[in-house]
Amino acid sequence: MPHELAVGDVYLSPLVPVFSIALLGAWGTTALLNRLRLSRYIVFPSTTFIALMVLYIVLIDIFWIQI
Numbered sequence: 229m230p231h232e233l234a235v236g237d238v239y240l241s242p243l244v245p246v247f248s249i250a251l252l253g254a255w256g257t258t259a260l261l262n263r264l265r266l267s268r269y270i271v272f273p274s275t276t277f278i279a280l281m282v283l284y285i286v287l288i289d290i291f292w293i294q295i
Contacts, residue, residue: 246293250284 229243232239257280261267
């Protein structure tokens with residue numbers, strides 16, 4: 229069962245680190261796509277960034293967070 233993460237006296241939702249890791253992963257993937265010049269084939273870059281974040285969140289939930 230999910231529970232809060234305690235950092236000092238502050239309680240955080242488990243979604244905060246998952247969201248942070250997904251954000252960093254999406255930024256890294258976007259930077260890689262820009263470096264390889266594959267981003268020019270993407271029609272809606274902002275929607276693709278959000279889709280990458282959702283994909284990373286789902287993958288972290290499936291493979292890393294075991295309930």
